[in-house]
Amino acid sequence: MQRVITYGTYDLLHYGHIELLRRARSLGDYLVVALSTDEFNAGKGKKCYYSWEERRRMLESIRFVDLVIPETTWEQKVDDVARYNIDTFVIGDDWEGKFDFLRDQCEVVYLPRTPDISTTQIKGDLGGAAVSR
Secondary structure, X not given: OOEEEEEEOOOOOOHHHHHHHHHHHOOOOEEEEEEEOHHHHHHOOOOOOOOHHHHHHHHHOOOOOOEEEEEOOHHHHXXXXXXXXXXXXXXXXXXXXXXXXXXXOOEEEEEOOOOOOOHHHHHHHXXXXXXXX
């Protein structure tokens, strides 16, 4: 069984996220998604619309995702790759080269982002628009 892992915040889930997860899963038989916790995001200066628990439930409902784990630190990737017997680490190409240190443990793949969509773009496009939840 080929095991794949990816990392992210996955706030305001959109088709670009789904496409990244689909492409990541196509590289193996089992996809682990390490989901940034609210506390970890706060330390990065990010604030999510949805809580970690809500984002976890959304990810678990996607057929490409087999397991969701918390991402609490930048440094946990080395341990996660070992703990979950990961064969392939996948992340968006905006991180190109940043995780090459994992190549000693597994294959590292930087996937192109889906053009014309991002959570940052959505938030910007909505601007001050009233959003109901």
